Amino acid sequence: MQQDVNDIIYFDKDADISLIQSKKVAIIGYGNQGRAQALNLKDSGVKVRIGLRKKSKSLKKAQIEGFKCQDIESVVEWGDLICCLVPDQYMADIYTNNIKPFLSARKTLLFSHGYNIHYKLIKPNSDCNVIMVAPSGPGYAVRKKYKEEKGVPTLIAVDQDATSDALDIALSYSKAIGGTRACAFKSTFKEETETDLFGEQVILTGSFPRMIKESFKVLLEDGYSPVVAWFVCFYEVKNIVDLFSDKGIDDMFKMVSETAEYGGQTRADRLIDDDVANEMKEILNEIKSGEFHREWMLEAEKGMPVLDQYREPNQTEQLFNELTKVLLPKIKK
Numbered sequence: 377m378q379q380d381v382n383d384i385i386y387f388d389k390d391a392d393i394s395l396i397q398s399k400k401v402a403i404i405g406y407g408n409q410g411r412a413q414a415l416n417l418k419d420s421g422v423k424v425r426i427g428l429r430k431k432s433k434s435l436k437k438a439q440i441e442g443f444k445c446q447d448i449e450s451v452v453e454w455g456d457l458i459c460c461l462v463p464d465q466y467m468a469d470i471y472t473n474n475i476k477p478f479l480s481a482r483k484t485l486l487f488s489h490g491y492n493i494h495y496k497l498i499k500p501n502s503d504c505n506v507i508m509v510a511p512s513g514p515g516y517a518v519r520k521k522y523k524e525e526k527g528v529p530t531l532i533a534v535d536q537d538a539t540s541d542a543l544d545i546a547l548s549y550s551k552a553i554g555g556t557r558a559c560a561f562k563s564t565f566k567e568e569t570e571t572d573l574f575g576e577q578v579i580l581t582g583s584f585p586r587m588i589k590e591s592f593k594v595l596l597e598d599g600y601s602p603v604v605a606w607f608v609c610f611y612e613v614k615n616i617v618d619l620f621s622d623k624g625i626d627d628m629f630k631m632v633s634e635t636a637e638y639g640g641q642t643r644a645d646r647l648i649d650d651d652v653a654n655e656m657k658e659i660l661n662e663i664k665s666g667e668f669h670r671e672w673m674l675e676a677e678k679g680m681p682v683l684d685q686y687r688e689p690n691q692t693e694q695l696f697n698e699l700t701k702v703l704l705p706k707i708k709k
C-alpha cells in the first residue's frame with residue numbers, strides 16, 4: 377500500500393518549475409479554471425497569454441488583470457502549451473475550428489478534465505503531447521490557496537508523449553499553479569473522466585445537495601422553523617465535512633457524540649440501502665458505456681432544456697435560497 381502511494385504521488389521537490397518557465401503558455405478561456413490557472417502561472421514567472429472568442433465577455437477582466445489577450449487562433453500559434461479551459465460541451469468544436477488548424481508538431485495540449493479525449497471528441501495528431509493537469513477543486517480555490525502559499529492537489533496524466541518529457545511538463549505546470557505544494561497524483565484520462573463524473577453525480581453535485589434540500593423540506597413540512605431547519609440541514613454540513621476532511625471518517629465518528637454515531641450509522645443503513653448501491657452501479661455503467669456522455673451532448677445541442685427546468689427553483693428551494701442569502705452574511709465567521 378505504502379509503495380503504491382509513493383509511486384503515484386508527487387510534491388514540489390519532484391517538479392522542475394524552470395521547464396514551464398521556459399515555455400509560452402496559451403490559456404484558452406478565462407472562466408473558473410482559466411482565470412485561476414493563468415493568474416497562478418503569471419505569479420510563478422510563466423509567460424502567459426489568453427485566447428478568447430470574438431466579443432468575449434471576459435476580455436476586459438483578463439486585460440485589467442494584466443494579460444495580453446488575442447483570438448484563439450493567434451494564441452495557439454504563439455504558445456508552446458495550449459491549455460483548453462473552456463466548457464467541455466463546446467471544447468471539441470473550438471478544437472476543430474480554432475485550435476487544430478493552427479497547432480504545430482511538438483506542442484503540448486493540456487486539459488483539466490479528460491472528457492473530450494476519453495470520449496474521442498478530440499483526436500489530436502500523434503506529433504503533439506496530450507497531458508492533463510486537473511485540480512481537485514474549483515478555480516476559486518486554486519487561486520485562493522495559491523495566494524495563501526498553499527495549493528489544491530492536482531490529478532496529472534499523459535495520453536501522448538511526443539517529446540519524451542510530457543510527464544515532466546505536467547508536473548512543472550502543476551507546480552506553477554500551486555498543485556504540487558499539496559500533491560499531484562498520477563492517473564489516466566479514462567480513470568479521471570469516469571471517476572470524476574461518478575463523484576459529481578453520486579456525491580458532490582448529486583446526492584449531497586439533494587439530501588440537504590430534501591431533509592430541509594421534511595422539517596418544514598412538519599412545522600419546524602425554517603431558520604432552525606436551515607442551520608441543521610445546511611449550515612452544519614460544513615463543520616462535519618471539515619472534520620472528516622481533516623481527520624478522516626473514522627476519527628470523525630470518535631469526535632461526535634455516541635448518540636450521533638449510533639443514530640447516523642443505523643439510519644444510514646435505511647437511507648443508503650441496496651437499491652441505492654445498485655443505482656450507483658447503474659450510474660457508473662452509464663458513464664463507462666458512454667450513455668451519459670451521449671445524453672449530455674444531446675442536452676447541450678438542444679440548448680439545455682432539462683437543465684433549465686432544474687434551475688427553476690420550487691417553493692421550498694426559493695425559501696431555502698432566501699434564507700441562505702439573508703443568513704450567510706449575518707453569521708460571524
Ligand SMILES: NC(=O)c1ccc[n+]([C@@H]2O[C@H](COP(=O)([O-])OP(=O)(O)OC[C@H]3O[C@@H](n4cnc5c(N)ncnc54)[C@H](OP(=O)(O)O)[C@@H]3O)[C@@H](O)[C@H]2O)c1
Nearest residue numbers: 405406407408409429432433434461462466488489514515
Ligand atoms: N469549474 C471548475 O472549477 C473545474 C474544476 C476542475 C476541472 N474543470 C475543467 O476545466 C475546464 C474548464 O472549465 P471551467 O468551469 O473553467 O469553464 P468555464 O468557466 O465555463 O469557461 C468559461 C470560459 O470559456 C469561454 N467559452 C465558453 N464557450 C465558448 C465558446 N463556444 N467558444 C469560445 N470560448 C468559449 C468563455 O468565454 P467568454 O469569456 O467569452 O464568456 C470563458 O472565457 C473543463 O474541462 C472542466 O471540466 C473545471
